[in-house]
Amino acid sequence: MISKDQMGREINITKPIERIVSLVPSQTELLVDLGLLDKIVGVTKFCVHPENIRKQKVIVGGTKKINYEKIKELHPDIILCNKEENTKEIVERLEKEYKVHVSSICSISETFVMIEQYGDLFKKKKEAVLLISKIKLEKEKFASFIKDIPLKKVAYFIWKNPWMVAGKGTFINYMLETAGFINVFGDKDRYPEILLKELNVFKDLDLIMLSSEPFPFTNKHIVELNNNTKTLLVDGEYFSWYGSRLVDAFSYFKTLHESCELKEE
Known part of the structure; x- marks a missing residue:
C-alpha cells in the first residue's frame, strides 16, 4: 500500500503495522483512543496521556532530542512525527531506516485529515470516522453556545525568559x-518574543492567558506580569493538542468563558 502523509511524502507500507513509535504526545493519545495501545512500543517523555503510558512503553527521548539507539532496539514498523514538534533533522535521519509519517496541522480540518490517514494506515477506519463525528458534534454545540457572546481580545503566553506569545500560523x-x-x-508570525510593556499598547485587552505548556506558568507569574488586565492560567493541552483531545476541548472553552465571567448576561 502506498500512503501519503500530510507533507505529501509517499510511504510504502509492505506489511501490517504492528510496532509504532510516536514522537508526538497528542498523537500518542490519539493512537490509544483509536484502540492502538498494544501496537505502541515507543513514546516520548512528554507523552503524558493516558497517565500510565510512559510506564508501559519505552521512552525514546523528547520531541526535539531522541535516542536513536533505543528506537533501533524497538524495530518499529513506522514512526510518527509532526512538522512543528520534531525537527527536520530528526525526520531526515529516521526516514533513512524507517517508515516515517509526518503530520502538519494548523486547523481542525487538517486534524481530520490526519485521523483519516491513521484510520487507513492502522486499519482503524471505523474508529477514525466515529472520532471525527464526535469532534464535529462538540464543535457544533460550542458554536451554538458562542454565537451570541462578544469576541474578547486576548494575549496567550507560552514562555518566559524570554516572554513569548502565540501568533499567526499556529494551531x-x-x-x-x-x-x-x-x-x-495574531498579526505576528508563529511564536514571537515580546516585552511586557507591549501589552500596554492594547487598551482594550480583555484577558491574558498563561498556558500550562510548554512553560508551566503558575500564580506567581500572574504577579510577575504586574498587569491590571484579568489574567488566567489555562490548560494548554486544549489549545495546542490536536487529535482526540479535541473531543473535550469545546467543553473546556465553554467552562473558560463562564469562569472568566466573559459570557454576557
Whole structure:
C-alpha cells in the first residue's frame, strides 16, 4: 500500500503495522483512543496521556532530542512525527531506516485529515470516522453556545525568559479564534518574543492567558506580569493538542468563558 502523509511524502507500507513509535504526545493519545495501545512500543517523555503510558512503553527521548539507539532496539514498523514538534533533522535521519509519517496541522480540518490517514494506515477506519463525528458534534454545540457572546481580545503566553506569545500560523491561534477570542498578537508570525510593556499598547485587552505548556506558568507569574488586565492560567493541552483531545476541548472553552465571567448576561 502506498500512503501519503500530510507533507505529501509517499510511504510504502509492505506489511501490517504492528510496532509504532510516536514522537508526538497528542498523537500518542490519539493512537490509544483509536484502540492502538498494544501496537505502541515507543513514546516520548512528554507523552503524558493516558497517565500510565510512559510506564508501559519505552521512552525514546523528547520531541526535539531522541535516542536513536533505543528506537533501533524497538524495530518499529513506522514512526510518527509532526512538522512543528520534531525537527527536520530528526525526520531526515529516521526516514533513512524507517517508515516515517509526518503530520502538519494548523486547523481542525487538517486534524481530520490526519485521523483519516491513521484510520487507513492502522486499519482503524471505523474508529477514525466515529472520532471525527464526535469532534464535529462538540464543535457544533460550542458554536451554538458562542454565537451570541462578544469576541474578547486576548494575549496567550507560552514562555518566559524570554516572554513569548502565540501568533499567526499556529494551531493555538486557530483554536483561540475557534474558542471565541481575538489574538492581539495574531498579526505576528508563529511564536514571537515580546516585552511586557507591549501589552500596554492594547487598551482594550480583555484577558491574558498563561498556558500550562510548554512553560508551566503558575500564580506567581500572574504577579510577575504586574498587569491590571484579568489574567488566567489555562490548560494548554486544549489549545495546542490536536487529535482526540479535541473531543473535550469545546467543553473546556465553554467552562473558560463562564469562569472568566466573559459570557454576557
